[in-house]
Amino acid sequence: MTVTYSSKVANATFFGFHRLLLKWKGSIYKLLYREFIVFATLYTAISVLYRFFLTGSQKRFFERLSIYCDKYAEQIPVTFVLGFYVTLVVNRWWNQFVNLPWPDRLMFLISSCVQGRDEYGRLIRRTLMRYVNLTSLLIFRSVSTAVYKRFPTMDHVVG
Numbered sequence: 001m002t003v004t005y006s007s008k009v010a011n012a013t014f015f016g017f018h019r020l021l022l023k024w025k026g027s028i029y030k031l032l033y034r035e036f037i038v039f040a041t042l043y044t045a046i047s048v049l050y051r052f053f054l055t056g057s058q059k060r061f062f063e064r065l066s067i068y069c070d071k072y073a074e075q076i077p078v079t080f081v082l083g084f085y086v087t088l089v090v091n092r093w094w095n096q097f098v099n100l101p102w103p104d105r106l107m108f109l110i111s112s113c114v115q116g117r118d119e120y121g122r123l124i125r126r127t128l129m130r131y132v133n134l135t136s137l138l139i140f141r142s143v144s145t146a147v148y149k150r151f152p153t154m155d156h157v158v159g
Contacts, residue, residue, distance in 0.1 A: 004145060101136050103129065 012020055021027075050062060110128050114121060137157060140147040151157050 101139060103132050103136055106132050 050059065054062060107129055110125055110132075114125050114128065116122070116124070134157070137147070137151065141151055141157075142148075
């Protein structure tokens with residue numbers, strides 16, 4: 001479930017923005033702290049091993065190994081990987097936006113397919129649109145916390 005900080009971001013000042021970065025629930029720190037601890041521990045262990053326990057010839061071998069690994073790491077350009085990642089994120093966002101249920105499109109389809117200028121045709125069109133709005137509400141209620149707060153129970157939906 002997505003954690004929203006919209007109200008806190010809207011009221012944040014320039015000098016108070018650092019407090020938003022320290023929020024734990026749903027933050028980037030919560031997502032990455034395990035990997036950071038593993039990285040820092042391994043980096044410290046390798047650094048201590050290199051500085052205090054290796055002999056001169058072992059240090060030269062380690063340096064040659066590092067240069068060899070760096071040479072092959074340059075074969076994968078970071079800009080290409082970053083561009084691929086950004087393209088993937090934007091495409092996912094755009095697909096989510098395109099797949100949002102818009103009741104207007106369905107309303108035009110219903111009004112063109114359900115014929116009748118009398119009271120019965122109008123009642124059928126109105127009932128079908130109420131069902132469409134109800135399904136949209138139920139979908140948004142299961143996805144959005146703001147909609148769920150507005151309609152917490154089925155009694156609120158009926159009201």
